[in-house]
Amino acid sequence: MSADTTAGPATGTTSFVFPRHEQTFPTLTPHEIERMRRFGEPRSFKHGEALFETGKPGPGMFVVLSGHVAITQRDGLGHVTPVIDQGPGQFLAEIGQLSGRVALVDGHAEGDVETLLIPPEKLRALLIAEADLGERIMRALVLRRVNLIQGGVGGPVLIGSASLGDMARLQNFLARNGQPHHLIDPAADKDAADLVARYAASRADLPLVVCPDGTVLRNPSETELAMAMGMIGNHAQNKLYDVAVVGSGPAGLATAVYAASEGLSVAVLDARAFGGQAGASARIENYLGFPTGISGQALAGRAFNQAQKFGAEMMIPVAVTSLDCSNHSGAFALATECGQQLRARSIVVASGARYRRPEIENLDAFEGRGVWYWASPIEGRLCADQDVVLVGGGNSAGQAAVFLSGHARKVYLVIRGGGLGASMSRYLIDRIEAAPNIELMFNSEVVAVEGSEDGTLERVRWRSRFAPDDVHTLDIRNLFLFVGADPATGWLAGCGVTLDRGGFVVTGAQSEQNHGRPVPPLETSVPGVFAVGDVRSGSVKRVGGAIGEGAQVVAALHGYLADAMKPAL
Secondary structure, X not given: OOOOOEOOOOOOOOOOEOOOHHHHOOOOOHHHHHHHHHHOEEEEEOOOOEEEXXXXXXXXXXXXXXXXXXXXXXXXXXXXXXEEEEOOOOEEOOHHHHOOOEEOOEEEEEEEEEEEEEOHHHHHHHHHHOHHHHHHHHHHHHHHHHHHHHHOOOEOEEEOOOOOHHHHHHHHHHHHOOOOOEEEOOOOOHHHHHHHHHHOOOHHHOOEEEOOOXXXXXXXXXXXXXXXXXXXXXXOOOOEEEEEEEOOOHHHHHHXXXXXXXXXXXXXXOOOOOOHHHHHOOOEOOOOOOOOOEOHHHHHHHHHHHHHHOOOEEEOOOOEEEEEOOOHHHOEEEEEOOOOEEEEEEEEEOOOEEEOOOOOEOHHHHEOOOEEOOOOHHHHHHOOOOEEEEEOOOHHHHHHHHHHHXXXXXXXXXXXXXXXXXXXXXXXXXXXXXXXXXXXXXXXXEEEEEEOOOOOEEEEEEEEOOEEEEXXXXXXXXXXXXXXXXXXXXXXXXXXXXEOOOOOEOOHHHHOOOOOOOOOOOEOOOOOEEEOHHHEOOOOOOHHHHHHXXXXXXXXXXXXXXXXXXXXX
């Protein structure tokens, strides 16, 4: 999903420009409002009262019956940007209100205001029950979030140089989770420089993050930032879900969409962001139905919104640390990094794989500071007009090489083997061979990285596998590693789920399950625990395959849950 919008710098006089204004802020007819009344309740506000505030949980969608509401966006530095004034017949919400997330903007009554408040659960019911009207509302909710992201004025403020490795880490985290934010360089902004002088005692404290409520964080972890931003809520620990999906890549999102749309109560947990490794792909061109290609972020974003529309609860970022398969009272128990426990009648393992770290000398010292395992527009800007090295020979490496060739001066593509035909799709090989600034280095490997004392990558050492003693040096500030991934299954230790030699989850007949019933192809050795996508042994490791398995497992979930609910004879 994309939409063009422009906005000036964060000052009190700037306002947004919406080229798709009619779709972003439609006006409802009196008849449409009448159809919506059964989903909401009247709410009145006096002049100056807040309907919702940035950083606080939103109550749902407001339909303005009379009066006007001023919508503004603010950041942690006190900058307030007018967004729009909305009046009778218009509705106030963006995509986060499908699940009652914290508000990203402020809304204040201008004069006396009468509204109809539709809470999140009733809003989701409205979207399903009133299909035509729901389509218009859903489109508007998505476009509003897109405009807030592209406006570049609200949300947390990241203070520091764009070249900081941790700046790219935090930017990626916020961007992958669809959170508006913007960057200010203290070298060009006095207020930012003053904050650095006050809060950053050393380089390790940078970047600073100033949240909309004024909280200042020193080079936070993703979890710390998420908690400060209200991204992680306190979900009811006494709730019993029909299914908990661990992982929100293509397979997990597909499971969430199909399971929730068929009436199952679904919780989705992911340690970092929705989309998985596919979400970091610059362009996917071989997925059915997208002849011109689609970015992984756009594809995952649509699925993420779709899952919320059907009522799936998205718990991101929440890392799962263990699974208790003792099945007390007919439920599995997931323990999370934040100390909470979640219970579900069934589990879908969709945790995918973690980026593999090759044996390269000094690699750890430069991860996130010039060594990258993905290639997004953020990294593309960092390596503009520079030479870069990319290691890998699969489709992900090919997509990244083509993407980076549009930014970098030259891309050295380092491949351990003697060709690409066995590991990469033909269309990518053709595109790479046609790119004048991609140089293929077959039968080669990177052996070491070097840099400055402040942690900046400066050099990459490589050699031919046929001449291991002849080591060459390239002046490189950005190294991209796409050398495969290992299954993220550590959290399954001790629960009885069978893994293969590579650590992938074994399913179906190979799981050696013997419980007097046929074993569904995607069920593991523990009844009620299923596995889909890259984490599953024997999966095809493609976006299309992952989505197909995510849809397929829902039939097995229905069968298992139906059997589990039958009374014992």
